[in-house]
Amino acid sequence: MKLKDLGEFGLIERFSEKYFSESLSDGFLGIGDDCAVIPALGGDFLVSTDLLTENVHFIKDEIGGEMLGKKSLAVNLSDLAASGATPVASFLSIAIPPETDTEFLDLFFKGYAFWSKKFNCPLLGGDTTKSAGGLTINVTVIGKAKNKKLRSGAKPGDVICVTGFLGDSAAGLEFVIDPKKKRDKNAEYFISRHHNPEPRISEGKFLADFQSVHAMMDISDGISSDLKHIMKASEVSAVVELDKLPLSPLMTECYSLRDAYSFATSGGEDYELLLTVDSKKFAEISEKFEKKFSKPLYAIGTITEKKSTEIVFLENSFSVNGFSNGFDHFTA
Ligand code: ADP
Ligand code: MG
Numbered sequence: 001m002k003l004k005d006l007g008e009f010g011l012i013e014r015f016s017e018k019y020f021s022e023s024l025s026d027g028f029l030g031i032g033d034d035c036a037v038i039p040a041l042g043g044d045f046l047v048s049t050d051l052l053t054e055n056v057h058f059i060k061d062e063i064g065g066e067m068l069g070k071k072s073l074a075v076n077l078s079d080l081a082a083s084g085a086t087p088v089a090s091f092l093s094i095a096i097p098p099e100t101d102t103e104f105l106d107l108f109f110k111g112y113a114f115w116s117k118k119f120n121c122p123l124l125g126g127d128t129t130k131s132a133g134g135l136t137i138n139v140t141v142i143g144k145a146k147n148k149k150l151r152s153g154a155k156p157g158d159v160i161c162v163t164g165f166l167g168d169s170a171a172g173l174e175f176v177i178d179p180k181k182k183r184d185k186n187a188e189y190f191i192s193r194h195h196n197p198e199p200r201i202s203e204g205k206f207l208a209d210f211q212s213v214h215a216m217m218d219i220s221d222g223i224s225s226d227l228k229h230i231m232k233a234s235e236v237s238a239v240v241e242l243d244k245l246p247l248s249p250l251m252t253e254c255y256s257l258r259d260a261y262s263f264a265t266s267g268g269e270d271y272e273l274l275l276t277v278d279s280k281k282f283a284e285i286s287e288k289f290e291k292k293f294s295k296p297l298y299a300i301g302t303i304t305e306k307k308s309t310e311i312v313f314l315e316n317s318f319s320v321n322g323f324s325n326g327f328d329h330f331t332a
Contacts, residue, residue, distance in 0.1 A: 008329040032233065033151050034082035034217050035143070045088070046143040048079035054134030056329075058195075062176050065104040067195040068137075069111025075220070076141040077115060077199035078271040082218035083150070084208020085143030087121035087201065093138040095131035119201055147208045149216035149275070154234035158214055158276035158303040161286070163203050164295065165248040166223065167260055168193035170267020189250050197271035204273055206292060212281035222268040223300075224324055227311055230276065239312045240265075240301035242320065265313070265323040276303050 003011060016031045024030055027039030035046035052072055054060055063071070073090060080087055092112065096105070116123055121141065172194030175187050183191075200218070207213045215234055219226050227238050245264045252260065277285055279302075286297040304312075313323045 004331060007331045029150070034079040035085065035148075037148065040144075043144045043146040044148055046080055046083045046085040046145055046148060047140065048076055048083075049138060049140040050076045050079070051136065051138045053136045059176055060104075060135060062191075063195050065107030066111035069108035070114050070196060071111075072108075072137045072139050073112050073115045073121075073141075074197050074199045075269075075271065076139040077119060077121065077201060078197065078218040078220070080141055080143035081200045081204030082216055082273060083143065083145055083148045084204045084216065085145040085148065086205060087119045088142045088144050089124045090116065090121055090142070091140040092123055092126035093128070094126070095129050095136040097131050097133070097135060100135065115199065119199070145205075145208065149204075149208050149213060151215055151217050151230050151233035154215035154230050154236050154276040154303045155278070156236055156303055156305045157279050159279050159282045159299045160227070160238060160240065160301040160303060161275050161277055161282075162219065162223070162246060162272050162298050162300055163200050163275075164270070164272040164298075165246050165251065166219070166265075166270050166272065167245075167251055167263030167267055168248050169197065169269040169271075170194075170222070170263040171251065171255065173267070173269070186250050186254050189248075190254075193248075194269060197269065199271065200273050203289075203293060206289065207273065207275060207285075210277075210281065210285055212278035212285060214276050214278065216273055216275040219270045219272050219274050220268055221328070222264075222266045222270075223274060224265045224311065225268070225328065226274055228309065230274070231306075231309065231311070234276075234303070235306050237304045237307045237309075237312070238301055239304060239314060241317075242313055242315045242323070244298065244300045246296075246298040246300075261315075261323060266325055 029037035035048040038045040038047060052058060058068055077087055168190055172190035175181050175183055175191050176194060207216060215230050217226055217230060231238055242261045247260050247264060289297040310324055313320050
């Protein structure tokens with residue numbers, strides 16, 4: 001079998017079950033959630049790591065040094081946000097082709113420092129080596145949480161929510177990967193949504209303090225893929241109403257509804273939070289959320305008893321097909 005047949009998550013499951021399935025000590029949590037958990041006095045440590053590699057995750061000349069630095073830390077902080085953690089520190093390892101301009105690298109570190117300062121998350125170390133291929137960046141972040149949230153914990157009847165617009169980043173990616181695609185004035189918006197995601201740390205911490213928020217993760221591969229992780233970890237199924245997906249004004253202006261739904265479900269890299277909330281508490285939590293963040297907590301569907309491993313997508317209450325696959329590195 002080839003890796004492209006097994007897929008990204010198939011591979012992770014294969015090696016983790018085969019070699020690393022022995023039970024961990026009390027309070028530890030390993031492979032499978034947005035962050036690993038290391039128990040400690042006064043709150044757990046949450047740890048996550050993400051890799052960005054040239055021409056897979058970014059095109060160097062399109063993103064530029066500063067945005068690449070920002071995004072490298074932002075996508076990692078997003079996993080801490082998903083767990084409701086407060087950032088503590090980061091570590092950065094980079095493999096760099098020797099011909100890289102130092103100006104590009106100066107800008108990279110300027111961008112990295114932006115989120116580092118904003119969330120009081122100092123860079124404490126890392127590693128730097130020569131690359132014989134493209135630029136590769138690996139960031140590890142450490143956070144702390146008193147009330148962490150996991151992908152498990154969703155219950156039948158929960159309202160499925162997201163913290164912001166979906167699909168803009170995927171629309172931006174289409175311009176980035178196709179240099180011939182005509183860029184009108186709106187293209188810049190979508191491209192910037194792809195290159196410059198904002199980690200929802202404050203939202204994550206706020207939501208994690210509610211016991212009625214049962215499960216939480218961040219949206220990196222599109223809800224079609226990411227919601228399945230909550231379904232699997234929580235042993236539940238899910239219904240998503242396409243007409244409730246939050247779409248940005250420019251998304252509805254520039255794309256057909258079908259394209260917008262496709263970007264919003266399958267595109268990925270939105271880095272919004274995906275959570276499930278006890279339906280009895282949804283009104284109260286969403287009101288408090290809106291008051292604090294001046295934006296709605298969008299309800300997009302419902303968790304149901306475990307039936308299928310596929311998400312049911314509804315449009316005007318009718319079941320529709322064609323939205324079931326999110327991003328997978330090897331099958332894409
Ligand atoms: P996320 O999108 O939240 O960063 P991923 O989908 O990349 O999470 O990974 C899913 C889970 O698998 C995470 O718990 C992650 O730590 C784990 N994982 C992924 N790749 C590896 C690996 N090479 N070794 C160990 N664990 C891994
Ligand atoms: Mg994640």
